[in-house]
Amino acid sequence: MPAHETFYDVMRRHGITRRSFLKFCSLTAAGLGLAPEFAGRIAHALETKPRTPVIWLHGLECTCCTESFIRSGNPLASDVILSMISLDYDDTLMAAAGHQAEEILQQTVEKYDGQYILACEGNPPLNEDGMYCIQAGKPYVEKLRYMADHCKAIIAWGSCASWGCVQAAHPNPTRATPIHKVILDKPIVKVPGCPPIAEVMTGVITYMIAFDQLPPLDRQGRPKMFYGQRLHDKCYRRPHFDAGQFVEKFDDEGARKGYCLYKIGCKGPTTYNACSTVEWNGGLSWPVKSGHGCLGCAEENFWDKGSFYSPVSNLNVTGNVEATANQIGGTLAGAAAIGVAAHAAATVIQKATAKKPRASKEMSNG
């Protein structure tokens, strides 16, 4: 394919009409929270800029990010983005296999050195020199480092690449490590979630290729437009939280009436994601809407906090001992109360057994 081929060319080649293309641009601008005039700028960028290749690597993961991505609620977005990126490399979705597939990586590095976007799904395990994830006869971590060396920027798809996720759960036997702790010299966009929302994924990738820059990121390296607020801030059940109306059990009256799920462990108040606004599967539903609390899957370490069904989760204070703050604090406060009572009793005994002259002298002085 010619190097100057634009996204628009690729889309047209895949049978997408101009009308559909422009609709995609408007929807993307709206999805990114941009003003209407940006639809035109996105269209212009996609028509004129040379296509930026996207290489999609898979480390230790479950492929739920890809599963989410290909089920994008806006079919146009998935068609368009998929036709753009599957052309290069995604070992789950591409037609090529084996040596042919691996050749594409080498060709991309040679042809687009420093220009392609590296999308990482999953993370590399570092124990035993990375032997827990072997691709094409080599540890995945080596492939990741090689491709990262020549890329322009990295997208860390999902909680695996962003935080480590379940394969990094204590005691993390393979030492599964999130991308930002392995690749230190490239800009990284974290798109956490297990999986991330399809429209969030297509939105991030479109922003990066259309504007040729990283989206604005928060302190954690997440795009502000999708991870700027907690689920709780935009939750449609928030009025029930403020009122003090909670589901106590999954089958109670409150559950039927759609009360707040905080007391049965909803992590919406501490989870940054777009679920409560973008929702899932084309706006069909999302966990809280279907009556189950948020697990906090887009948050660091959500997998290692004990029960998903309690608002007070575990703290790992010392080594392997896990307990909630209420258990630790309640024990300490109980011990303090007992200690004080015992100390008071001992003080009374000490007073009572004090030598007479001294005691009387103290009395008279007091």
Added chain:
Amino acid sequence: MAIISDEQKLVGPIYVFQVPVRIWHWLHALSIFALIITGYLIANPLPSLSGEASDHFLMGNLRLVHFSSAFVFAIGLFVRIYFAMVGNEYSRELLILPVWRGSWWRGLWHEVKFYSFMTRKTGKNIGHNPLAQLFMWLTNILLALFMVCTGFALYSQGTGAGSWADTLFGWVFVLQASSQTVRMWHLLGMWLMLVFIIIHIYMAIRADFASRQNGISAMIDGWRTFKDDGPADPR
């Protein structure tokens, strides 16, 4: 200690706790009282209310009281730290531990022995004894600042990115990316504060019965009185 008469006798009463210190103490106590109750109920909510959501604002009010008390706590702490610099020498005891003084360490060891009943001898202290001073610093400087930082960091989740709370305290989430974990540490901090309160109230009452000086009344009228006119050394 500083004021010892020519005959090595320590005679009271001595004015120790100035008005700003006493006002702060009681405001601080009141704010902690409100913070603990509302904070516990935010983490462990009361049984669900029924009826129309628009008829109630229970969690909203609990949070309002929690945040208002938090401002009293934090601003009070800030003013108290300032007063430690301009107040009398006893007002500095909360902020600065004289760890460079051998006498402070010897006093600390003596108090440990005294409170574990290894000795019946007890000294006189105008301000705090070294053990009390150490725990005051640990809870009302170290733990209090920890609660202020984690508390306002959690508050910034509501006020949003770019707000003053986010600008000043957002760094907490750089140290600990999981805000749920920050929440749980903040909750554990509440329990530690409660442990301090149990011991503090006991010690204040106990001082009136089993020491050579007054306890509770000193924080009411500011004056330290002694039960004997002997020297300050333990005896």
